[in-house]
Amino acid sequence: MVGRKIGMTLQWLNDGTRCLCTMIHFPDNVVLSANDPETWWRLSVTGKQKAFGKRGPMWSQMVGAYNDDSVFYTDEYRKIFEKVGVPYKKFMAGFMVSEDAVVKPGTILDVRHFQVGQYITLSGKTIDWGFQGVMHRWGMKGMTRRNTTKAHRRVGSIGVKGEGKVWLAVAFLVIWAMNGVVLLGIKFLELTQLSR
Incomplete structure (x- = not known):
């Protein structure tokens, strides 16, 4: 049904x-x-x-x-x-x-x-959450709150070594949800x- x-x-x-x-x-x-x-x-x-x-x-x-x-x-x-x-x-x-x-x-x-x-x-x-940033979509920390004007919710440096690497299938800015x-x-x- x-x-x-x-x-x-x-x-x-x-x-x-x-x-x-x-x-x-x-x-x-x-x-x-x-x-x-x-x-x-x-x-x-x-x-x-x-x-x-x-x-x-x-x-x-x-x-x-x-x-x-x-x-x-x-x-x-x-x-x-x-x-x-x-x-x-x-x-x-x-x-x-x-x-x-x-x-x-x-x-x-x-x-x-x-x-x-x-x-x-x-x-x-x-539910379709639309186009979301990395803090909302992936729960990342973002950058510092102080002394920044346009970068406090950006991803910043993600690192490329060890556990700090970019994991497979983790896109950053994406349309969230509408998944089966x-x-x-x-x-x-x-x-x-x-x-x-």
Whole structure:
């Protein structure tokens, strides 16, 4: 399913243990297509790698979320939704599922698809912090605060010997975040369905 993180909150279990929970909203999820392994392998580059992988034959399931106006999209994109007969969606995501978990196209998915106590895998992008300097991005000390006007947050001398060398994959001024993150084994604690 496709969802959006809307915040964090605290929950207390029956034994009094406090746990930090992430709240996720799953709006307007609809199954758009289901491709069997042979079709997926024939039509997609990704399918050639994953349709018949180490997990056995896997189906490709496409899910759309967040209703949107059709004027923002091309004719090709609109045909995907008109073929199934569902409203136009802002986001689409593909999932690999086994044959016994395939859902018919056009089926509406909501939060009841999950069960309390179930362990799920979450994937998404981190917050975009933009273009940051070395003190914020890498936690470097910077230069002296006193007797400087334009250099107190610059990197200064980084050294080139021993432990002071420039480590590989540590760029200095970079755009921070917008990275893909995958969280495995997250426990589903509470299910709340919003009234429509």
